[in-house]
Amino acid sequence: MTDPSGHLPVLLDTVLDLLSPRPGETAVDLTAGRGGHAEALARRVAPGGRILLCDLDAGNLAFASERVRAVPGTELASMHGSFARADREATRLGWRADVVLADLGFASTQMDDPARGFSFQADGPLDMRLDPTRGESAADLLARIREPDLADAIFELGEDPFSRRIARTIVERRSRAPLRTTQELASAVVAAYGARARDSRMHPATRTFMALRILVNDELGALRTLLAALEQGGREAAAGSGWLRPGCRAGIISFHSLEDRLVKHAMADWERAGLGERVTRKPAEASDVELATNRRARSAKFRVFRFAPEMRADR
Ligand SMILES: C[S@@+](CC[C@H](N)C(=O)[O-])C[C@H]1O[C@@H](n2cnc3c(N)ncnc32)[C@H](O)[C@@H]1O
Numbered sequence: 001m002t003d004p005s006g007h008l009p010v011l012l013d014t015v016l017d018l019l020s021p022r023p024g025e026t027a028v029d030l031t032a033g034r035g036g037h038a039e040a041l042a043r044r045v046a047p048g049g050r051i052l053l054c055d056l057d058a059g060n061l062a063f064a065s066e067r068v069r070a071v072p073g074t075e076l077a078s079m080h081g082s083f084a085r086a087d088r089e090a091t092r093l094g095w096r097a098d099v100v101l102a103d104l105g106f107a108s109t110q111m112d113d114p115a116r117g118f119s120f121q122a123d124g125p126l127d128m129r130l131d132p133t134r135g136e137s138a139a140d141l142l143a144r145i146r147e148p149d150l151a152d153a154i155f156e157l158g159e160d161p162f163s164r165r166i167a168r169t170i171v172e173r174r175s176r177a178p179l180r181t182t183q184e185l186a187s188a189v190v191a192a193y194g195a196r197a198r199d200s201r202m203h204p205a206t207r208t209f210m211a212l213r214i215l216v217n218d219e220l221g222a223l224r225t226l227l228a229a230l231e232q233g234g235r236e237a238a239a240g241s242g243w244l245r246p247g248c249r250a251g252i253i254s255f256h257s258l259e260d261r262l263v264k265h266a267m268a269d270w271e272r273a274g275l276g277e278r279v280t281r282k283p284a285e286a287s288d289v290e291l292a293t294n295r296r297a298r299s300a301k302f303r304v305f306r307f308a309p310e311m312r313a314d315r
Contacts, residue, residue: 005063006109009036010253010297014284015101016040018304019249024048025098026245028090030083030226031055033107035064039071041099046073050095053078054086056131056217060107081131084225087233090243097233097243100250102226104219104259106130108296118213120186120205126179128209128216138212139180147171157220157258158211166192166208185209214256223252223259227266234275234307244307249279251304260301267305279304 009015015037021027021044029038032053042051051074055061058080065078079089083102090097110116114124117138128138142150151167154160169192170179179185189205190197197204214220229243230250236242244250254260260283267278283301290297 003036005034005036006112007034007036007107008294008296009040010103010294010300011284011286011290011302012036012040014302015251016044018279018284018302019099019101019251021045021099026050026095027099027101028052028086028097029054030086030100030102031104032064032078033060033103034109035067037101037103038064039067041101042068042071042074046071048073050075050077052086052090052093052095054081054083054089056082057110058131058133060109082222084222084229086226087229087243096245097248098245100230100244100248103253104223105255106213117182118209120182120203120209123181123183126182126185128213130217136216138216139178141212141216142170142179142185143174153215154208154211157214158207160207160211162192162196168192220258220262223262227262231266231270231275234270237307246307247309248307249304250307251302253300253302255299263303267303270305274308276305276307279306
């Protein structure tokens, strides 16, 4: 990692190529993060363009906003909160988007900060909230969740075949003392793996940590709400209302097969409903050159939809 922002934006050239932001347009970066994509989008919509930044993480939002503010010729607005509310914020501003981008998940700076509790690589409080000022931490969730629900989450969101054994070990340990730190959770997972830990290619706790992060932040719920808002925006666009302008390009970068499946099915449904067309039939992925410098890009899948310039009256 050599980027001074602490996070290398994935698929940057492909994002610009497929979303094709133009001078004077309005862009919405739903996951501003460290501002790599946002700054590039801002440069493309200048002069006369506008950009709305959203992030659950106030620190990231401030950092990205600074980068965008330094780009001359763009008007900036920012919203601290979930992108599930971005449609309402754009409507409140009276802005209609020509370009929408979501780069899902977490930024490297969040993962690398032990105080955020996302990683088992260093010890820290078991938090995992993208917005640490709101909602339930991973420690609080682990203190109350039922064993079968925990096992299902580790299986479905983490795809860990030892989910039942892991859930049982966590529940046994919490009956003696609450799990409060990343190392306490990691050690419970390693114990559940037992001798199998030696055969595991990745750290045994990798999948459990991913599952908990997705659960704590309701990441699939937020994505479903966003997809519904995009569909609604697409329907309203031609009528001259809503938060998307006719012809809006919406792109989503996902890092998890469940997320990619939701995006893929939504875009296929929108196309069948006559709302526009898929720009990507298969997701765009990182090149070998990018993979050599950015490991995070290895699971990135980028799908883009172009909403119709005008809709037929019967829809
Ligand atoms: C992969 S990073 C984005 C990186 C960014 N594209 C860049 O170039 O630096 C994902 C960001 O999205 C934020 N995030 C995740 N889920 C969110 C949600 N539901 N609403 C708003 N922000 C979210 C995270 O806090 C994180 O800062």
